[in-house]
Amino acid sequence: MYVFEDLGGRKVALRPEFTASVARLVTTKMTTYPKPIRLFSAGSLYRYDEPQFGRYREFWQANYELIGSSRPEADVEILSISSDILKSVNLEKFYFKVNHIGVLRSILSEEGIEEKEQNTVMQLLDKRMWEEALRKVEEYGASSRCTDTLRALFKMESADWHTMIRRVKRCVKEYVEALDAVENLCEILELTASNETEHLVLDPGFARGLEYYTGMIFEIYVPEMNVALGGGGRYDKLLELFGGESTPACGFALGVDRTALAIKMQHPEWRPPGLAEKNLSVLVIPVNDQVRGEALRISSLLREEEIITEVEVMGRSLSRALSDASRRGISHVVIVGPKELENGLVVLRNMKSKDQKTVKIKDLVNEVKGEL
Amino acid sequence: MYVFEDLGGRKVALRPEFTASVARLVTTKMTTYPKPIRLFSAGSLYRYDEPQFGRYREFWQANYELIGSSRPEADVEILSISSDILKSVNLEKFYFKVNHIGVLRSILSEEGIEEKEQNTVMQLLDKRMWEEALRKVEEYGASSRCTDTLRALFKMESADWHTMIRRVKRCVKEYVEALDAVENLCEILELTASNETEHLVLDPGFARGLEYYTGMIFEIYVPEMNVALGGGGRYDKLLELFGGESTPACGFALGVDRTALAIKMQHPEWRPPGLAEKNLSVLVIPVNDQVRGEALRISSLLREEEIITEVEVMGRSLSRALSDASRRGISHVVIVGPKELENGLVVLRNMKSKDQKTVKIKDLVNEVKGEL
Known part of the structure; x- marks a missing residue:
């Protein structure tokens, strides 16, 4: 977190994420x-x-939350909106890495490992430091059955999610609540799979660093980048933490800068629609x-139609302006001259074909659009 | 400015505006x-x-700059893009408060008042503290001709800008460079007026607090609010200050939060297009x-068509979900049942008329759009 003391001596942090603020809003201003x-x-x-690739000190996020439902279809809504957004910007081959934090936490709880210690383990897992996590678990007094189970989870080979669910179930079969968590995840993935065709990758050693997750968690990746475009999951205890009633909730945050990087990588020629x-x-x-005013007026007319327009x-x-336009790859030039203006006309020149024609100003927008 | 010391003991300011950063970018990375x-x-x-009305500690700005042209058409481009943007969000009756900072600065320069002292005066004028500004000018050793001229400018009654230009010219006629500034402003306003129909209000006592302005300056207001929606102007010396070549430039910054407030005030019922x-x-x-998965899939189909869609x-x-939808003003409900599903059908219900019909899922998007 970016923390400092302000001029009034108060401890201040620059906003590190949206979810906590949203939870506070819901428990204070939106109780009814x-x-x-x-x-x-x-x-x-x-x-x-x-700062490093895709990791800036100031970064942009788009964030959404669904508060009040504990049912798997809420988790699925969050997953599918996330997928819809990435599709809407033409991203391809993105995949969801998913897990259920309840599996890992239930195992640790049953071993008598407290929440604070669990959080330390989750943070190590988030950094993919599996050996260190296992060492911590041992240090906290877990049984060898526990470390064996966890090690088996972390080392599980990747396969389709149906197979993975079966393997995870078999692996955690002695931990009752962990099994419930797997069942919940299975229901979510089944509902999602009937809805989406994205690649769902169940990674049983995957955890997220934030402490408030309680259920299904996920991150979205594209093959070109080794940082997640975004992540989210279920956080049923966060609202209570802010003094609200116990309220189930889930949500997702999309890294806008990273998504922009991914779009650039997958579609270097992409331009806004x-x-x-x-x-x-x-x-x-x-x-x-003498005709500058008219040139400015015409540029406004074109811009109103969302045509990218500059005025000289x-x-x-004229000849220098034309050669500059040609060098810069401008596709069309409108030449505003006093004689043509008298008759409500301008010259429209296609810079590629060098064709030019005299057109009525009132038809100019359509003429330009007709050049497409 | 929001300044503090970071964890590394460095003096840091949270970005207070964009123009200085853009100027630095142009003089370092964009020299060629x-x-x-x-x-x-x-x-x-x-x-x-x-914080106060329309004045938040964190605020959003949209900002644009045109760098490299000293000609009045550049000033006009900035003015008219500003106007086009406000029109595009349906704001009405907004007006431009304009002046030329060169008028005031030339008068003070000719009196031997230095730039730093001039800046103090400009800041007072920005806060509309005309008497204090005049007192400062006297303190800095200006002649009584100077204070008389300034007082006359500040007290000038409002009229159309053509009239104001004539009055200002008459008022500053003994200050040669101030007259040049008025001529420049007149040319800009004439070009703007041929292009735009907005109300242009020339206020000869208007200054902006930022020190870098050198030419035409302006702020945009709506009648409903006494804070400017945005402001800008010409700053021909800023790039030099960052070590660049002397480069003319002008630009504008729009306050996004304030513009949103203005839209709310003028169009309380406004919704995004x-x-x-x-x-x-x-x-x-x-x-x-059993049909949750299909319901989720259908909600995705509708959302893809930019239809605001929730899934229960x-x-x-069904009856509780319907009465909740009715209470919340949802316009249409799609009921997904197992029997209809077998035949690729769902029920579309208009919550206002209570009419409902069975429609094919593949026609649903068109059926919903047909309800408009």
Whole structure:
């Protein structure tokens, strides 16, 4: 966390995530709202870590939460909205790494390992430090049955999620509550699989660092990057922690910067949808100072139609402005001259074909769009 | 500014604005880019002030700059993009308060008042503390001609900008450079007026607090609020300050939170464009647990078409789910039952008219859109 003391001597942290703030909001200002509550937030967050690829001190997140339902379909809604968002920006081959934190926690609880110690173990698992985690578990006094079970979970070979569920069940069969957790995860994955075709990867050694997760957890990856695009899960005890009633909840946070990186990697030529996508851009050139006002007005007309439009603002001659437009890959130029203007006309030039035609100003938008 | 010492003992400020960062970027990483350069930025900014209406410690800005042109059409481009943006979110009756900082600064310069002292005066003017500003000017040794001129400017009655330009010209006629500044402002306003129909209010006592402005300055207001939605102007010396070549530039920053407040005030019923605007919202209800997966899949189909869609995730009975949907103003319900499903059908119910019909799942999106 990015913490400091402010000018008034108060201890302050820059917002590290949205979920805790949303939970506080729900337990203070929204106590009379009927459940379920669905909330969305987006903005900058901060961490103090050393910056590295996809890991900035200031980063953007889009975050959503579904509060009030303990049922698996709520978990599935969060999973499928996450999937829908990534599809909507044309990401391909992304996959969900999933687990149920209840499996690991139930095993540790049954061994008498307290929550605080469990959290330490989860943080090590989040960093994929399995051996260190096992050492901690031993140190906390777990039985060898426990460490054997955990080691088997961590070392489990990857397979389709149906197979994995069976293997995990077999592995944890002596821990009753862990089995319940596997059942819950199985129900979620079945419902998800009927809804989505994404690759679901069940990783029984996967944990998330945040302490508030209680159920299904997941992270989303693309093959091109080894950092998660986002993650989430079920956190049924967080609202209570903020003084609210016991309230089931789940949610997801998408890393916006990382998603942008992934889009760049998978689609280097990607441009925002709409006319920009078509590589259409217009430069409006007034041939002298007397027609500058009209050139500016025309550029506004084009922009209103979401056509990327610049107006020549350097006072260059027509020929210099044209060669600059050509060098910069502008697709079309509108030449505004006093004679044409008298008749409500301008010249529209295609910079690639060098074709040009005289068009009525009132038809200009359609003429430009017709060039697509 | 929101300043503090970080854990490493470094003095840090949370980003207070974008323009200085953009200027630094241009003078370091973009030195070989041909001019003009047009840049856009958006995100959170921070101030340490006491929060109040429309004035938050964390606030959002959208910011754009046009770097490299000293010509009035560049100022006009910034003014008209600002206007286009506010029109695009349906704001009405907004107006531009404009002035040219060169008028005030030229008068003070000619009186031998140094830039640092001028900045103090500008800050007082930004806070509309005209008398205090005049007192400072006297203190700095200005002639009585100077204070008389300034007082006349500050007290000038409001009129259309053509009239104001004439009055200001007459008022500052003995200060040659101030007259040049008025001429420049006049050219900008003439070009703007031929392009835009917004109300342009020339206020000769208007200054902005930031020290880097050198030319035309402006702020945008709506009648409902006494804080500016945004502001900008010309800053020809800022890039030099960051070690770059002398480079003319102008730009604008729009307060996103304030713009949202203004939209709320002028259009309390406003909803985002698209289907949300039409008040269409759908709740998908599975009648039993066996059809939950299909209900989730159907909700995804609807969401893909940007239809606001929820799925019933509380496991409520059909009748309770329906009455909850009705209470919450949901416009349409899709009922997913096992018998209909066998034939690829669901029931679509209009919650207002209570009409319901059985429709094919593959036609559902069109059926829902047809309900508009």
